[in-house]
Amino acid sequence: MDEPVYLTGQFLLAMPAMEDPRFSHAVIAMCAHGPDGAVGVGVGQLYPALHFHDLLAQFGIDPGECENAPVHVGGPVEPRRGFVLHSLDWGGQDTLDVAGRWALSSTLDVLRAIASGKGPSRWLIALGHAGWGSGQLEGELTRPGWVTVKGDDALLFGIATGERWARGFAGAGIDPRLLVGSVGRA
Numbered sequence: 001m002d003e004p005v006y007l008t009g010q011f012l013l014a015m016p017a018m019e020d021p022r023f024s025h026a027v028i029a030m031c032a033h034g035p036d037g038a039v040g041v042g043v044g045q046l047y048p049a050l051h052f053h054d055l056l057a058q059f060g061i062d063p064g065e066c067e068n069a070p071v072h073v074g075g076p077v078e079p080r081r082g083f084v085l086h087s088l089d090w091g092g093q094d095t096l097d098v099a100g101r102w103a104l105s106s107t108l109d110v111l112r113a114i115a116s117g118k119g120p121s122r123w124l125i126a127l128g129h130a131g132w133g134s135g136q137l138e139g140e141l142t143r144p145g146w147v148t149v150k151g152d153d154a155l156l157f158g159i160a161t162g163e164r165w166a167r168g169f170a171g172a173g174i175d176p177r178l179l180v181g182s183v184g185r186a
Contacts, residue, residue, distance in 0.1 A: 006033040007137075009099025009151035012040060013168045016179050018145045022076050027164040028130050029085055029156055031096065031104045038132040041083050041104070043124065043156060044164050045073040052125055055082060056115055059108060064115050072161065074126030082127055084110045085156060086120035101151045122157040147172065 007030040014026040027044030050071040053063045074083055084105045088097065092109040103120070113119030132140070140146060149155075149172045159167050169176040 007038065007148055008033045009101045011149045011151060011155060011168055013147045013149060013165060015145055015147060023130075025165045026130075027155075027168055028075070029098075029102070030151070031085075031098050031129075033137065035134060037134050038137045040130045041072070041074045041085055041126045042128070042130060043072050043074075043085065043126065044161060046070045046161055047073060047127070050127075052114075055125065056111060059111065061108075061111055061115050064117060066115050066117065069123075069125060070161070072124060072126035074128040075130035077129050077131040079128035081129070082106060082111075082125060083129060084114070084120075084123055084125055086110070086123035087153070087157070088120075090118075090120035099151060102153050102156055122153075124157070147174070 010030050012026070012028040012030060014023045018024060018026070025044060026042055028040035029043050030038065030040040032039045047070070051068045052066070052071065053068045055071065056063045086103050086105065088100070088103050090110070090113060091103065092105055092113065093107045094105065095110070096104045098104055110119060114123060141148070147169070149168050152171065155164060155168055155171065166176050
């Protein structure tokens with residue numbers, strides 16, 4: 001039997017044929033994937049009227065001089081829970097190193113560190129995440145819907161949110177304009 005391939009530190013890009021409208025043009029940064037399931041954070045879509053300072057205000061944290069960055073739609077699971085994907089130059093309480101490519105933090109210490117100017121040098125904020133139970137993602141990957149691409153922190157931190165989906169495909173040598181929105185049945 002073949003060893004399973006785990007996607008921690010890679011990206012999932014939704015194909016136009018994706019049947020679930022919540023994942024239309026999705027870009028998911030995979031943060032954990034193993035025999036018990038998988039967790040990723042969406043980085044391809046923003047909440048239109050929600051910014052970092054709004055979240056800080058909810059927790060009574062002074063934003064100081066930090067950027068009032070937009071907040072990403074992280075996924076449909078736990079949509080009120082916050083996640084910070086960030087560079088590896090900062091670590092705090094319960095920070096998860098994601099395959100040596102980036103880190104994931106979800107506790108208030110990272111918000112306080114960013115607001116005080118002592119946090120990671122690169123970061124983005126998301127509410128919610130995408131999650132799969134044991135074997136669920138592996139099953140989805142056998143059907144049309146997702147393409148996996150290399151985990152590249154430039155895609156995460158160096159490319160505008162609205163460009164990540166197309167740039168992810170381009171980086172894999174795929175022209176997304178040639179992808180079709182339906183699949184055939186034999």
